[in-house]
Amino acid sequence: MKFTCNKSDINEAINIVLKAVPGKTTMPILECVVIEAADDELKLTTNDMSLGIETRLSANIEEEGIILVNAKMISEIIRKLPDEDIYFESDSNENILLFCGKAKFNLSGKNHEEFPMLPKIEKEKKIVISQFTLKEMIRQTIFSISNNENNKILTGELFEINGDEFKIASLDLHRVSIRKIQLKESYGDIKAVIPGKTLSEVSKILTGGMEDEVEIFFTKNHVLFELGKTIIISRLIEGNFYNINQMLTNDYETKVTVNKRELLNCIDRATLLLREAENKPVIMNVKNDEIKMEMNTKIGSMDENIGIQKEGKDLRIAFDPKFLIDVLRVIDEEEVNLYLFNAKAPCFIRDDNSYIYLILPVNLIDN
Amino acid sequence: MKFTCNKSDINEAINIVLKAVPGKTTMPILECVVIEAADDELKLTTNDMSLGIETRLSANIEEEGIILVNAKMISEIIRKLPDEDIYFESDSNENILLFCGKAKFNLSGKNHEEFPMLPKIEKEKKIVISQFTLKEMIRQTIFSISNNENNKILTGELFEINGDEFKIASLDLHRVSIRKIQLKESYGDIKAVIPGKTLSEVSKILTGGMEDEVEIFFTKNHVLFELGKTIIISRLIEGNFYNINQMLTNDYETKVTVNKRELLNCIDRATLLLREAENKPVIMNVKNDEIKMEMNTKIGSMDENIGIQKEGKDLRIAFDPKFLIDVLRVIDEEEVNLYLFNAKAPCFIRDDNSYIYLILPVNLIDN
Secondary structure, rough: OOOOOOHHHHHHHHHHHHHHHOOOOOOOHHHHEEEEEEEEEEEEEEEEEEEEEEEEEEOOEEEEEEEEEEEHHHHHHHHHOOOOOEEEEOOOEEEEEEOOOOEEEEEEEOOOHHHOOOOOOOOOOEEEHHHHHHHHHHHOOOHHOOOOOHHHHHHHHEEEEEEEEEEEEEEEOOOEEEEEEEOOOOEEEEEEEEHHHHHHHHHHHHHHHOOEEEEEOOOOOOOEEEOEEEEEEEOOOOOOOOOHHOOOOOOEEEEEEEEEHHHHHHHHHHHHHOOOOOOEEEEEEEOOOOEEEEEEEOOOOEEEEEEEEEOOOOEEEEEEEOOOOOHHHHHOEEEEEEOOOOOOOOOOOOOOOOOEEEEEEOOHHHH | OEEOOHHHHHHHHHHHHHOOOOOOOHHHHHHHHEEEOOOEEEEEEEEOOOOEEEEEEEEEEOOOOOEEEEEEEEHHHHHHHHOOEEEEEEOOOOEEEEEEOEEEEEEEEEHHHOOOOOOOOOOEEEHHHHHHHHHHHHHHHHEEEOOOOOHHHHHEEEEEEEEOEEEEEEEOOOOOEEEEEHHHHHHEEEEEEEHHHHHHHHHHHOOOOOEEEEEEEEOEEEEEEEEEEEEEEEOOOOOOOOOHHHHOOOOOOEEEEHHHHHHHHHHHHHHHHHOOOOOOEEEEEEOOOOOEEEEEEEEEEEEEEEEOEEEEOOEEEEEHHHHHHHHHHOOOEEEEEEEEEEOOOOOOEEEOOOOEEEEOEHHHHOO
16 A cells, blocks of 8 residues: 555544544454545544544545554654655555655554444435534533443433424433424434434534534434544444433423523532532522522532522522533523422423423432 | 732732642641731731742731631632622631622631741842743753652752852753853852752742842742742752762764754654653664664654764764653754764753753663
8 A cells, every 4th residue: 555645634534533442442453543545535444333433535545555553653643743745655564654754654554354344324314414503412411411331321312303303312310401403404203312422522523613514314223423524423322212201391480580600600609618529509599589599518608699580489499509500501591591390399491492401409408 | 807809819819829738738737828917918828848938919908817728729719709809807716708799608717826837038148030031940950850759859959159150950860951041240159959849839930021030049948039029938958969060071072963843853753652661762873964863662663864964973872762852842942962972971962151961871782
């Protein structure tokens, strides 16, 4: 194999595929990247067995071929080369020769035949959305996936499409996050649970451009994200997701409208009184046109009043401050609406069309 | 005690004194900051027993007094308060009340009488230099202090003043770094060994401004840095520093002049072939008007030619790449001069007036 390519092109491509290279693995071959030269293009592939990435870049191919080489090592070498074209050459013994400027490297490759190439995915069921929107939807829901591998389904996020309605949802034992949008076209009915790890890597690769689109293809066991010259293939999590709709309601006893930044900063300050493992709730006293926020810990206490608009009755309720902070951080609106029933019922933070967050309160009697 | 102060003023002051708060300590009182209100000023003091910092800021004092409070906690609370004035109040039971905007905090202080206040330093022997220069001199020498606490003297840096000549030096078993400047005035003869930890904290507090000055006072056991409203007091390391002058020479057999950036980047690339604990030298083949740099490791090999100007004979010599990188990173000049004798003698990297670095080579036969 012999080819010449632009340093920054291959550097960018390797940084993309690195996201499917496992940090620790008992299979050293998965630490490698496949570099395939054919048809005036290079194709780079990595695969950690649940997530696989493939990306393409143009190159000047003198002799077609394929090499397998440690991904982190080659990425570090390329990153530190001078900003000039790089010439690669490999022989039948997997020896790799790399020239760039006046630098010459000799490296050992591996036999590419042992590498688990990506599965072929049938491109039938799909949706198309902007990369910006998908990136936002992931950011606004991924924080409430569960880390508990014993309940695998909760370590992923539900992707649900009904016609032109697209919904992403995640939940753990204390909260639910739902983000909805209207698609430009109507697609069929699709339901899939995508691993959180996949989504966080996809999110890093998404450009976030309003104009750039991503196509998402679904099969029974896999999902494929296609964005420009890159495809990301992931296994789905098997099993049925929880029925979220039955947890939701539009009723309420108290509706509080509050400045998001003010509420977030206040809770943030309250948590300063928590030492590492300490687990004290923040108490919200909703009274007339104010919330009095309170926190009492071993170190000291704080209270602060925040002006609100209120419909319905007064209320005293307590929450794990982390759960409120997580939600308030991802909402872009200046004001949020909290919908409450009583001290033991969940709080809903939602707007009419795009998001619903549900947070369970902490029992006040315990504190 | 009662006072009101500007949030960003006290925030800045606390960030300065935090540098003498120990990360881990068996004496929890050292994790505290003393806040003293008197004469329209606040004075903040911290002390980890080898390093102490005191800084002042203006405040509106309603009632004079003194409090002792956990430094990290109070700094985090202040940092997250709204950008408004902060009101502090404390009673005789060490309870601290803090108001800012609509937020109110209750915190417990400690008895300030148990805190080890800073020693009184006689301000007799001193020098004055610009903060920029001192910061640079520390940066350009501190990397070669030793971490070995068994040879305490090498964990510090020598500050030596002879008339108007000021020299900072550090050394470990493999190398020596010396940085010299000419002072504006002539001072007496001073010699002191200052702990590396002190210098790295001082360096962070120095503004780096050309116009800002720092006064350095020396006593038998202490050094005091005075910069604006802040003073930093440190113990000196006892004992005699190595006689550096007898390690130096102006002779050489080979003089190599090379572009610093090119040499540094090449060595940097060569180290990419080193896996974690691997300890292979970079080999320099000085021949005619080129250095051929070579590195051979388990992973592979690299070589690269760099153009040079040379006086004297050809030479093959090997170095720990880290030591060369450390020196080349802190030299600001575009070109450097290497002075060499043979494969077993030290390499000198020096200019006429301001710096001398000495690096021992690695035995080539072993590799």
